[in-house]
Structure formats: C-alpha cells, structure tokens
Amino acid sequence: MAAGVPGEEPGAFKEMRDALTLMAAAHMSRPFPPGARGMDVAGQDLVLLDADAYAYSANVLKGPLSDRQYADFTRLMAVFDAVLPALDDPYAAGYYARLHDMAALALEVEALRRK
Template structure:
C-alpha cells in the first residue's frame, strides 16, 4: 500500500507542477486587478493559491498553512459563482483546481 500512495503522490506532484506552469502562462484577467469579489481581493486570492501550490511542490506545509489552504478553497467556492466574466471564470477555476490539488498532495503526504 505505501508504494501505491507514493505513486499517487508523485502523480499529483507532477500534475501540480504542470498546473503551476500553466498558471504562470495565463494572463491575469483584465479588470480584476484591485477588484474585490465577495469581500475577497482577487489579486491576493490568486497570489495566495499560487504561493501555497508552489510551496507544496517544495515541502510539506505546516498545519497552520494546511488549514489556511483548505480555507482558501472554500473562498473560491464562494467567489466563483459570482464571477460573470468568461475568461476570469476559467482563470479562477484553474486556480481553484490548483489549490485543490495542493490539498490532495498534502492529504497523501499524511498517509
């Protein structure tokens, strides 16, 4: 079983690495710089998710950072439904998926 978990972990880390590279290639949504959606600064939301994802690629997160990452995913669930710009919705959906994958990596590390 540990070999299977290690394989799943490696697979998720590879996917997370690809997602962070894709994220860096995507232009930030026009009009979202300085914009708050559901009381969330959209630049900070993006930066926090990317920061957690890149840190997960390097090392396990502290318990405090894991909790913050989990809360961040919940924030995406609140803001995504109210984004009415097609590109921004795709962009932030990608960022949310990146954060969810980072949570999955952390969960696998605990097994």
C-alpha cells in the same frame, strides 16, 4: 509515505505532484484577467486570492506545509465557493476555475503526504 525504494515517491503521489507541477507552470503562463485588478468579489480581493492560492500550491511542491499553513490553505479554498459563482467575465471565471482546480490538487497532494 509508503515503503519503497529510498528517495522514490509512491506512484500515485508522484503522478499527482507531476500534475500539480504542470498546472502551476500553466497558471504562471496565463495572463491575469485585466478587469480583476483591484476588484473585490464576495469580499475577496482577486489579486490576493490568486497570489495566496498559487503560493500555497507552490509550497506544497517544495515540501510539507506546517499545520497552520495547511489550515489556512483549507480555509482559503472555501473562498472559491463564494468567488467562482460571482464572476461574470468568462476569462476571469475560467482563470479562477483553473486556479481552484490547481489549489484543490495541491491540497490533495498535501493530504496524501500527511497519511
């Protein structure tokens, strides 16, 4: 991390973490899409995609990911490329688009932390 006052995060990093914190809280307040339980889209269980993306994002907020977690999270993000276009329910599509945005920000935070 960049030099500065000990214990303080650099401005951009802190802003990104703060935004991620807000996105994670907003995600947890949204009801899960009712039709998505038990549904597989593009070979992906939607409940697991939700749980995994949120868990990795929450772990980024707690501290650095291990190299393996980072690699697994990066691979998970590729799943959204197949799932998002295949969702035809408007609520589910919006829910997973916001989940994708949160997870993408989490990966940006982690990448910045690794610099």
